[in-house]
Amino acid sequence: MTDQPHRLELRQITKSFPGCLANDRVDLVLRPGEIHALLGENGAGKSTLVKMIYGVQHPDSGTMLWEGRPVTVADPNEARRLGIGMVFQHFSLFDTLTVTENIALGLEKPGPMAALAQRIATVSERYGLALDPQRHVHSLSVGERQRVEIVRCLLQDPRLLIMDEPTSVLTPQETTKLFDTLRRLASEGCTILYISHKLEEIRALCDRATVLRGGRVVGACDPKAQTARSLAELMIGTELSTPERLPAAVSGAPRLEVRHLSTTSDNPFATSLKDVALEVRGGEILGIAGVAGNGQAELLAALSGEDKVADPDSVRIDGRPVGHLGPRERRTIGLAFVPEERLGRGAVPELSLSDNALLSGYARAPLVKGGMVQFGRAKSYAETIIRSFNVVTRGHRAEARSLSGGNLQKFIIGREILQKPDLLVVGQPTWGVDAGAAAAIHQALIDLARGGAAVLVVSQDLDELFVLSDRIAVLFHGRLSESRPTHRTTVEEIGLLMGGLFNATTEDEDEALHAV
Amino acid sequence: MALIRLEPRGQASQAMLYLTPVLAVVLTLAAGFLLFAALGFDPVAALYAFFIEPLTTTRGLGELAVKATPLVLCAVGLAIGFRANVWNIGAEGQFTLGAIAGGGVALAFYGEGGWWLLPLMVVAGAAGGMAWAAIPAFLRTRFNASEILTSLMLTYVALLLLSLLVNGPYRDPDGYSFPESRLFEEAAVMPILIEGTRVHLGSLFALLAVAGGWVLMARTFVGFQIKVIGLTPMAAGYAGFDQKRIIWLTLLLSGGLAGLAGLCEVAGPIGQIMPSISPGYGFTAIIVAFLGRLHPVGILLAGLLMALSFIGGEAAQIGLGLPKAITGVFQGMLLFFLLATDVLIRYRLRFGTKGPVVKGVAAKGVAA
Known part of the structure; x- marks a missing residue:
């Protein structure tokens, strides 16, 4: 094993942009069959580094050795020819094309579409990445779009797979499944370069970790020998503050009440909400978990007023029916809203x-x-x-x-x-946000609730929901489970709910099968 | 071999935003130089006749203002719509309807006019343009029909309507069956602002439109909403801006200004209603709007430049015996070069082969 050449070796890679040194003499060694974590805050230079490996950007200086031989990767096509695959954090998909067409565009020899669709179905099933090859990308949720990217890579039998935050949209069970897949890939000799902010995951999955800060390698470690906290501190270079929480001082009448909220959409691929009910009182944070595409976007739009609801009574703010009101009127009443997509919405x-x-x-x-x-x-x-x-x-x-x-x-x-809202609705407060900023955001949300506002957080990050929420409910196929007090539930239980194991009728199961 | 490469800039270049229109003008002149030379004219003399000579007399400058007036009026309104991604292509039709409605008022009160007649015509003209623009607004907001198609198609309906009217109800009863209306009476004609020229009240309207357009876009919350809707419709929905309201508003505004421009033409330099009242002002205004960077002040400058192309084209027809198409050729070249040079806002040119993009020979060897 030891005399085998490294799968990839970077020597003294430097890259600067106008006014910013993104990578400063970075060394990195990736061995065949290892799962290697790349750690660092936003802006530490991780993205630039992997983009250079994948040929999207080009180093100013330094050497890259692929299986012992020096190479220059001119573009992603060349990277793919070498055997490098990458799942980006930001997706490169065409909205107006189907899943199959999008994947075909990323392949050098896609072959007949029908056969490709079949292969996609096979691979997505094998890795537990539910995906309908015929659907148009514009109708897919964030999570489903990421699945397209993952499947696209896996179709090319890569020898180095770069994954940029791949699990942010998966349930714990699905994450475990993906980890099984990644471990299987690694045991078959594929190297995996894994970028994630979820430090527990890195501890569970990765063999080695390289830490970047300010464009430089500041350390390497065995993540299994570290705690999540020590990894985070290595990343940010200072001590981490943990959000403080007092027990909820829940007060008074519900600030937000949702009763019998059902939606239909002109978009055949939207997830309709079915009889959703919830309430949030002042001082309280309600967390809504669920895998992307289970109705989160629809729920958020119905709460924010971007989609009006037929029955005004199904959404009430401070007792006032608001279902028929637009975002402007709801804001005047006391709602504030943080959408899932921060740039562009x-x-x-x-x-x-x-x-x-x-x-x-x-x-x-x-x-x-x-x-x-x-x-x-x-x-x-x-x-x-x-x-x-x-x-x-x-x-x-x-x-x-x-x-x-x-x-x-x-x-x-x-x-x-x-804006001192009485009610704050937040979608994905810390998706792709580094540990320091995430802690600050969490603290701000907790402080707001402590000040008497009602806060509703929709997130796919269970760790986050367990840190923040007083109660947690789960969205699955447009239905919302009963909420449970956070201290009386576990990640496993919520995970099972995210997989749909709650009062699921036969009809729902049928739908679930068709959706695959 | 010298290579020219495009390299992305980190940020859109503000300087280039204002430089590219100038660059486009320079390239148009250069292409015009070659064109004239190829046609066998003395290019220097031809360009002088086209672009400089009209500016050497007071009368010429006055004509410049006369031609720029309808262009600027139409373009200011169009640009506000374009900012909101509302693509009103039918200013020509709204212009025509403004002339029909406002001119109709003049004819209806023929011989009875007083001080009130001209204001009434102005209101009727703007209302006519608005009504014509309301059709695409309704179709867009109610049925999601593209306003690009509907407003364009309605232009041809408007032109046919004008033709119908001047051959029928609007025809001068003493005009020996010529398809023209009576000449408007004194009270129905735009007062002349500068003695010895044809510069009329409409030019003042154009300047007011420029000022109003600037205030609307730069200072008001409605202007902010228009900007946000144009840049990022999803963010507008998030903020609770009513997109249908903005579609109505921008179409009515641009239609109203185009209608006003049409009225100013028939009540100004033309002085009657004829089968042809516009050499394509409504369409040229689209070029003016983009050449002026959708900014009211830019539009004022671009309007003057385009007016020059009309006047110069006429001068070239008379002085050099060039075909009428020469005006369109220059306008087309200008838009073409502007769109082409716009790439420089986000990219910079790099010459030579030195640079990071080098094909990896070694990598190919490995792959093979």
């Missing part, structure tokens, strides 16, 4: 932070007077958000897209929280 990428503060801030902060925008006030509102939530940015003039994911999310959450 929660923020306008091309506009400044000032303008983005105005985007939803107009409803509750005095930023508009007589139809005219009060730019001075919008600016100081943006600056207040930046200051209170430690948003790292050049200032209120910076475009939203120039912020890292974690900082933009802090900005959006800050914008909503500083």
